Amino acid sequence: MPAVPSIPLFKVLPNVLRTARRPIEVFQEYHQIYGDNLLLSVGGSRRTHLTADPEVIQHVLQRNHRNYDKSEIQATQMAKYLGKGLLTNTGQPWLTQRRLIQPGFHRKRLDSLVTEMRAVIERQCAQLDAARAAGSTLSLHGFTRSAVFRIIARAIFTDGFSEQETMELNRTMDAIQAFIIYPVRMPFLRKPLRWIGREGKYLAMATSIRQRLQERIDERRAGGAQDDLLQMLLDSRYEDDGTPMADEQLIDEIMILFAAGHETSANALAWTIWLLLQHPEELAKVKAEIAAAKTLGPLDLDGVKNLPYLTQVIEESMRLYPPAWITDRVALGPDVANGYAIDTHTVVGIFIYGLHHNPRYWPEPERFWPERMSAAAKKDRHPYAFLPFGAGPRLCIGNHFAMLEMQLFLAQVLGDYTLELTTPAAEVGVKPYITLHMDREVGVRVC
Numbered sequence: 155m156p157a158v159p160s161i162p163l164f165k166v167l168p169n170v171l172r173t174a175r176r177p178i179e180v181f182q183e184y185h186q187i188y189g190d191n192l193l194l195s196v197g198g199s200r201r202t203h204l205t206a207d208p209e210v211i212q213h214v215l216q217r218n219h220r221n222y223d224k225s226e227i228q229a230t231q232m233a234k235y236l237g238k239g240l241l242t243n244t245g246q247p248w249l250t251q252r253r254l255i256q257p258g259f260h261r262k263r264l265d266s267l268v269t270e271m272r273a274v275i276e277r278q279c280a281q282l283d284a285a286r287a288a289g290s291t292l293s294l295h296g297f298t299r300s301a302v303f304r305i306i307a308r309a310i311f312t313d314g315f316s317e318q319e320t321m322e323l324n325r326t327m328d329a330i331q332a333f334i335i336y337p338v339r340m341p342f343l344r345k346p347l348r349w350i351g352r353e354g355k356y357l358a359m360a361t362s363i364r365q366r367l368q369e370r371i372d373e374r375r376a377g378g379a380q381d382d383l384l385q386m387l388l389d390s391r392y393e394d395d396g397t398p399m400a401d402e403q404l405i406d407e408i409m410i411l412f413a414a415g416h417e418t419s420a421n422a423l424a425w426t427i428w429l430l431l432q433h434p435e436e437l438a439k440v441k442a443e444i445a446a447a448k449t450l451g452p453l454d455l456d457g458v459k460n461l462p463y464l465t466q467v468i469e470e471s472m473r474l475y476p477p478a479w480i481t482d483r484v485a486l487g488p489d490v491a492n493g494y495a496i497d498t499h500t501v502v503g504i505f506i507y508g509l510h511h512n513p514r515y516w517p518e519p520e521r522f523w524p525e526r527m528s529a530a531a532k533k534d535r536h537p538y539a540f541l542p543f544g545a546g547p548r549l550c551i552g553n554h555f556a557m558l559e560m561q562l563f564l565a566q567v568l569g570d571y572t573l574e575l576t577t578p579a580a581e582v583g584v585k586p587y588i589t590l591h592m593d594r595e596v597g598v599r600v601c
């Protein structure tokens with residue numbers, strides 16, 4: 155059995171701070187030296203099998219998924235602030251919740267969300283009209299982030315939050331998510347963060363969001379039923395005893411839907427627009443496709459099928475800049491994956507960014523090349539070489555929701571407006587928080 159190359163501690167330790175700040179750069183360097191699978195201690199403590207190998211990833215996420223659970227990063231550290239919703243829950247409680255929530259993301263449900271999504275996007279485009287009229291610039295990420303936060307807020311609470319409350323909620327969620335990376339990436343900072351009151355500050359923020367959510371839930375119970383995700387969660391009943399979800403659990407699930415469902419899509423949209431503004435040929439193709447699709451009928455769940463090239467562009471953008479750039483599992487028992495031994499308790503770091511840039515599966519991995527996402531090209535590739543939404547039983551529950559909102563958003567924005575970058579020559583790098591951000595503010599002008 156081949157041994158997984160292990161990076162000696164004396165090589166990992168000097169890189170601890172650089173790994174905390176620029177983990178992607180460091181992990182990519184390790185993969186170049188040691189291959190697709192390697193062992194290291196992240197943050198100087200956890201024994202991690204880092205992998206950019208689609209065979210190992212398929213084994214862990216799908217073939218032998220029962221031998222793996224979420225590590226303490228998601229199940230404890232993130233759960234502390236965001237609660238035990240689908241993303242952070244584990245074992246049988248996760249499965250029970252997944253079965254209950256899955257119908258909320260079925261096609262019929264998405265179909266009824268199209269009108270809401272389009273209404274939010276249209277209102278959001280008023281910002282583009284205003285910027286054009288005033289000759290002012292917009293923050294690209296700020297624009298996409300507020301759009302998708304409004305979409306997820308409307309999908310959960312059709313009647314819920316005022317505009318001001320939505321934006322406040324957005325700011326608070328973003329602040330919590332930005333803070334979480336410190337205790338996650340630098341375990342040695344956990345106690346100091348508690349001592350200096352930082353942990354308490356963000357826990358208090360999470361508590362204030364939870365209180366607001368509880369108020370909205372109480373209001374809904376007192377008022378009439380609506381056609382939204384909250385209602386679906388309120389009306390659902392556990393198969394075994396027919397009871398409804400407890401409010402604490404309901405709030406956990408809503409927290410997670412907000413957290414998992416907005417930064418990811420907001421980053422994917424910002425990267426996609428930024429890429430297209432630098433690739434005029436591909437942008438022209440996208441615009442022509444959108445114009446043609448609009449003549450064929452309304453852009454709804456069926457209408458977006460007339461946007462195959464735009465879909466390839468979104469996929470290629472998520473290959474280059476996967477919003478969820480890494481995830482992990484911990485081995486419950488000893489295992490062998492693609493010939494490599496994985497010991498009990500080993501954390502498997504599924505390095506999605508590394509997988510998507512692996513030259514063994516992606517020729518010219520740094521090139522933006524949407525044609526490689528055509529159906530024909532996909533047939534010849536390892537099915538686990540492209541995993542923006544994860545895979546196996548814990549595949550992203552919001553994957554179709556996300557694709558739909560991104561297609562609708564881009565069709566509207568790119569179809570109706572001409573955008574340009576305020577500083578087209580400026581380099582933009584990656585900033586890996588929990589999701590993959592741009593490392594600087596990118597401004598756009600509306601012509």
Ligand code: HEM
Nearest residue numbers: 240241414415418419477478481543544548550551552556
């Ligand atoms: C471009 C957008 C998105 C990307 C790239 C993305 C990516 C992912 C990935 C990679 C996972 C799996 C994590 C793992 O296996 O450890 C995941 C899980 C999840 N995502 Fe998404 N996501 C996106 C949008 C959304 C949206 C819009 C929602 C909700 C409306 C959502 C809700 C969730 C939830 C609840 C889970 C946990 C599922 C479970 O474990 O059962 N995501 N997402």
